[in-house]
Amino acid sequence: MNESAPSDKLPSRGSLTRRRLLAASAGAALAVPLGGTAWAQASITDVDVAIVGGGAAGIAAARKIAESGRSYVLLEAGPKLGGRARxxxxxxxxxxxxxxxxxxxGGLAAAADAGKLPTTALPSGRRLFIDGREARAGRYDAFTAALGRARRDILAAADGGKDPAASTMLTAPGEWSATVAALIGPLSCGRALAELSSLDLSLRHVPPDDTTSPIGVGAVLESLGAWLSTQTHAQVTLITNAGRMHTLSLAGQRSQIRARAVILAVPAAVVAAGAIRFNPPLPPRLAGAFRAVPSxxxxxxxxxxxxxxxxxxxxxxxxxxxxxxxxxxxxxxxxxxxxxxxxxxxxxxxxxxxxxxxxxxxxxxxxxxxxxxxxxxxxxxxxxxxxxxxxDPLIRGAIAAALPGQGAQRRLFAEPVQSRILLAGEYTATNDWGTLNGAWDSGEIAAEKALRLVSAGPA
Ligand SMILES: Cc1cc2nc3c(=O)[nH]c(=O)nc-3n(C[C@H](O)[C@H](O)[C@H](O)COP(=O)(O)OP(=O)(O)OC[C@H]3O[C@@H](n4cnc5c(N)ncnc54)[C@H](O)[C@@H]3O)c2cc1C
Incomplete structure (x- = not known):
């Protein structure tokens, strides 16, 4: 094994574009064959950073590592990049x-802009319909007031240091209460307010989504990741702490990746379901935190x-x-x-x-x-x-939202696991969780931490 030796090539099942090839050869470490020369046979590839999961968080992380010149590989279990943006x-x-x-x-819009990818502004606000007709101005006002009241009620729970179900905080029934509850609960977080932590909701500050793209947001993400050194159809099944490095095993492949730092950017529900095993296992406190934010x-x-x-x-x-x-x-x-x-x-x-x-x-x-x-x-x-x-077994839900009483668990995802595994993804963001921007930023933050780890560690 030679962690710092330049590589002749990094394995990838997808076609390597010229830019991707340059990125791979600039930073990649040596692929060490075990008993054979072809990648199809068992081999170990050493990289500075392995990024697992090719959604917004994984793409953002891989771009940062690529820019640094460190060796890396982005491992995506599915056929293409983008994750929950498709x-x-x-x-x-x-x-x-x-x-x-x-x-x-956010960072995603800035990256799209820098990549000259087309974006367009969305109309602000939303129209409100009642029983087949658009609402009159007075009823818009009543709805807006009811929504504002509900948000304040939920914030009050956090101020009081408690974390009951968000439904218990909405005390003012009215003609809009069911609509407001549906908007804040199932339509924004995928679950009813009775199953959502008021603390987690009160910490969520998401600026309005005001941008889209005529080529599709999923296509924007794919373009932003197109030049990265990526292996698709690469489902990580086991991450083993092997002393100075971590070893990643892939489904259906005898080849392994060894990395000095791992950025785990898969959905929380994938980890909670045990679809990736860890050796040694995740600390019980962290495993509990994954169960506390079901999708x-x-x-x-x-x-x-x-x-x-x-x-x-x-x-x-x-x-x-x-x-x-x-x-x-x-x-x-x-x-x-x-x-x-x-x-x-x-x-x-x-x-x-x-x-x-x-x-x-x-x-x-x-x-x-x-x-x-x-x-x-x-x-x-x-x-x-x-x-x-x-x-979809690679996603297992929409976005991770904390159960009542569990709103404080999300902050545990900021800690490195086994000193070298960094968590990234929409569920790790404390303020804009459940969003593309939250996922993107979390990937960049994890990449910065990984680069610090790799720079500090033995060469
Ligand atoms: C219906 C719907 C609508 C939404 N609308 C919006 C919206 O309009 N605006 C907004 O900001 N957010 C929206 N979101 C939320 C947004 O899609 C997510 O927050 C964001 O895409 C999550 O990105 P991520 O990188 O954390 O995870 P993902 O995008 O899920 O990426 C994780 C990747 O990990 C891969 N993976 C899983 N297991 C493995 C494994 N073992 N090995 C390797 N790879 C693996 C998966 O295939 C996937 O590609 C929406 C979500 C849904 C479901």
């Missing part, structure tokens, strides 16, 4: 089933409505007053000015879509449109495309 092209149109927008003030469910349903029957501007967001048995949803209408619309469901409805797929998605979308817009608009929904994040 651009689809069903119906011959570009749209996202997953994160479809982000805040313009909520968010799923999206895309469909076309030609001729703009809902009379929406491009990319308008619509919220409808919760009514009867109809599952609440958020609508992004006329994506990029097209005929395509995307509904986001949360909580129980999202879990049903995750389990049953398109039949459930179509039924829920039709019911929502009939209730929100009236005039049997639901009949216009014929074909649908939907996400199934909850049943």
């Amino acid at each position: 651009t689809d092209t069903a119906f011959g149109q570009v749209f996202d089933l997953g994160a479809g927008s982000f805040g313009s003030g 909520g469910a968010l799923e999206q349903v895309a469909f076309q409505l030609p001729g703009n029957p809902l009379q929406l501007e491009a990319d308008e967001n619509v919220l409808a007053k919760v009514s009867g048995d109809t599952a609440p949803a958020l609508l992004r209408g006329r994506v990029n000015g097209s005929d395509l619309h995307v509904l986001t469901f949360g909580g129980a409805a999202a879990r049903e879509i995750g389990e049953k797929g398109e039949a459930a998605a179509r039924r829920l979308a039709r019911s929502f449109l009939d209730t929100a817009f009236g005039h049997a608009h639901g009949e216009g929904v014929t074909e649908v495309a939907c996400s199934r994040w909850t049943s």
Whole structure:
């Protein structure tokens, strides 16, 4: 093993572009064959930093390590980069089933800008519909007041040093209480307020998502990672503390990666489910913290409505007053000015879509449109495309949100594990958890810590 020797090549199953090859050869360490010369045979590759998981956090981390000139590899279990930001092209149109927008003030927007990737501003605010009609101005005001009151009530729990279920904090019933509860709970965090920590919610400060991209947010992330030294179809199954380095084993491969620092950027639910084993095991306190932030469910349903029957501007967001048995949803209408619309469901409805797929998605979308817009608009929904994040074994849910009483657990994710494993991902952010920007920043922070570790350690 020679940790500092220059490499002739770093293994990658994807095609290496010229820039990627340059990045790989500039920083990569030597691949050491064990009893054979081909990568297909058992081998060990040494790198300074191994990054596990190629979503926003993993891509941001890998870019920082690449810029430093240190050797690294980005290991992604799926076929491509992007994680929970995935651009689809069903119906011959570009749209996202997953994160479809982000805040313009964060690191992701700056990286997209520097990479000359196209972004567009989203309309501010959202329209409010009640029983088939748009709300009048007075009812907008009443809704906004109810939302503000609910947020203040939740903040009060944190100020009081307690962490009850967020539902117990909403004390003022009114015509908007069910809609406000759906917006803060299932539609934002994927779970009902009764299953959410008020402390965790009160610490969450997310600037509005005001930016999207005409090529799709998933495609933006893929482009930002396109030049990185990446191995796709590389599912890490075991991380072993091997003294001065950690060894990573991959599913279906005899080859191993040895790294002086590991950035673990997979969803919290993947770790909580034991899909990656650790030797020695994770400390019980940290394992408990992973169980304290289970994933909520968010799923999206895309469909076309030609001729703009809902009379929406491009990319308008619509919220409808919760009514009867109809599952609440958020609508992004006329994506990029097209005929395509995307509904986001949360909580129980999202879990049903995750389990049953398109039949459930179509039924829920039709019911929502009939209730929100009236005039049997639901009949216009014929074909649908939907996400199934909850049943994807590499994701296992939407975003990690703390259970009541467990809001303080999230800060444990800032500590290094076994001195060399750094955690990154949306769930590690304390203020903007559950967002692309939170994930991106967490990747950059983990990369800075990894570089400090690698610089300080023995050569
Ligand atoms: C329906 C939906 C809508 C959303 N909308 C928005 C939005 O509009 N704006 C916003 O800011 N956020 C949104 N989010 C949240 C946002 O998508 C996430 O916060 C963000 O994408 C998380 O990034 P990440 O890097 O932490 O994790 P991920 O993107 O999940 O990346 C983790 C990666 O790890 C890989 N992986 C898993 N196991 C292994 C393994 N064993 N070995 C190697 N790789 C592995 C996975 O395949 C995945 O690619 C939405 C989420 C959902 C589900």
